[in-house]
Amino acid sequence: MTLTVTDLTISRGGIPVLEGLHFTLEAGRALVLRGPNGVGKTTLLRTIAGLQPPVSGDVDAPPESMAYAAHSDGLKATLSVAENLAFWADVFGTKSIEAALDGFKLRELMDRPAGGLSAGQKRRLGLARLLVTGRPIWILDEPTVSLDVESVALFANAVRAHLAGGGSALIATHIDLGLEADVFDVGPYRAKATSNHDSFSGDFDEGFL
Amino acid sequence: MMPDLGKYADAVLSSYVVSIALLVILVGMSLRASRKARAELQKLEDRRRG
Amino acid sequence: MIALVVRDLRLAMRAGGGFGLGLAFFLIVTVLVPFGVGPESTLLSKIAPGILWIGALLACLLSLDRIFALDWEDGSLDLLATSPLPMEGVVSIKALAHWVTTGLPLCLSAPLFGVLLHLPDQGHKWVVLSLLIGTPALSVIGTFGSALTVGLKRGGLLLSLLVLPLYVPTLIFGAEVARRGIEGLSTATPLLMLGGITFGTIALLPFASALVLRVNLR
């Protein structure tokens, strides 16, 4: 269940932002992505999750093994917590949502419409959804946004449990989660401007990107 | 020299005038856009190399 | 797949807006026509099938941009794209959900509104039949337009401009079936064409919609 990224170049709005990325994520390990805002962490995560084709290089992981979660959790306000989780369970073909409900203390909120939850509770439901997917590799983009300390701890425990279970997690975040995780700083991989020579040179096509 | 267009003169003339006018506008706008884009690019290229 | 249909229908019912919006708009269009065209019945009954078809078409058009907009805003589209469901499936299900919440009610209510327009009696069954066959095409084509413009600024206006020309064949054949049915002429050819377009779009368009949705999710 390892995720390996080799010589990856990604672009945003047609312009390359990061290039030459190399790293691997073994089962049972967590990797935190560091880097200034806007450097392209979100674009990197979306490319790895397969939402966006890379410019070059490749991302290889076993098929159907990645679960992606961004800031917005894809929760339907008019559906109850249980209905939201049940829907994603059906989509990903997992049998029951009990483990997810207990894992994130959502048992007593089961029948409340997702719209009525606090930001922290919504995040917990979003993360519970991750559990329901049953996918080993978690790709998380700023998962602890708008979470209070107590929920962040809850989140860290959930990730720890996931790692203990042989899963792995690639997390872009600024907050120290207290996880024993390797850190990968994307700063140095920023795409450098093509070497400047006159505008109508041979590699104009690259000059486009 | 002007051919005798008979009673359809205004129809024939108006269709020629309308069409030629549209073509001239199209060519004119294309040329103007080309000049503007080339100038803009030249400015950026100089700034980059300057 | 089924889970998505069930969820979408439940959302439509819970939100309440789903079913009512298309129908209300259809009623408004049908009521407005006599104000514009005049109340005398010979004229109204002559144009009734066309008006019902145009009303149904506009009602479909109206609710198109909501197909993906809600899932786009709360991130569900990203999650669906990384789920085992193929995008072609997701798009077809969205079209089906749109048809059930908008297309079907239009077909069932058409006779009622037909009465307002003095639709001749034998016309009712032909209008309903042509709408039943034609509205799925409107939903599938509309879903393509909606996928094309999801996430774009002022996408709604653009969506109408893109989708209306694509609706022309369905409108022409659909209204033709209704008109010929009323006049007692044989409706075979327009019916076959209408069915051909509907099944053709159902079979082929989801691939284009899925491709376009993936591009928009980048």
Added chain:
Amino acid sequence: MGSFWEYANPVKFTRMAETVLPWVSILATVTLVVGLVWGFFFTPDDYRQGSTVKIIYIHVPAALMAINVWFMMLVTSLVWLIRRHHVSALAAKAAAPVGAIMTVIALATGAIWGQPMWGTWWEWDPRLTSFLILFLFYLGYMALWEAIDNPDTAADLTAVLCIVGSVFAVLSRYAVNFWNQGLHQGASLSLDKEENVADVFSTPLYIAMAGFVLLFIALVFLRTRTEIYKRRASALLARERLG
């Protein structure tokens, strides 16, 4: 001269366009002037419809161009989707306004031409109506290009729209024929005149057609080069912001 695909590289295309453009424009102007002048001044009136026959020297070429430009856009869209050549996508974007103007010309001249015979300015004749629908397709296509910022996404979306649009344009063509065959079944005056044009009319007509094609080629080269400049400028601007 290397394979045709070599012109997919914007630099080579721009250099080629720079050398070819002056010649094509001169050739286009000359051919157009000769065709139109010959047709307008030196052809007799048609015994049936009098001098309105002179309108064919604009209407027929413009109508043909309106359809062929869309077909060219279809081909370039396919080339973009399959081989990912930027120039191909930009050529499609460049060609669209030319096609739209050609459609407007075809519509205007068709309506003016039919006016004496039909007695009204606009007639829902199947051919004229399908040009009207084609014009809506052009509008939608151009509007979609403007609505999207990311150039690659715009190219992909417009390419798919062009392909889907082409299928529906053909469908509309038959639907419109079906919808209105009553009125013009026996129209002796068929608007697309190639088949029954006496040869005294046809030579200037072919020249005019060639003129329109050359004009289109010149405009597409010019406008594609402009799109390449704009694309390059926005790339440089973005790079500057990236710092």
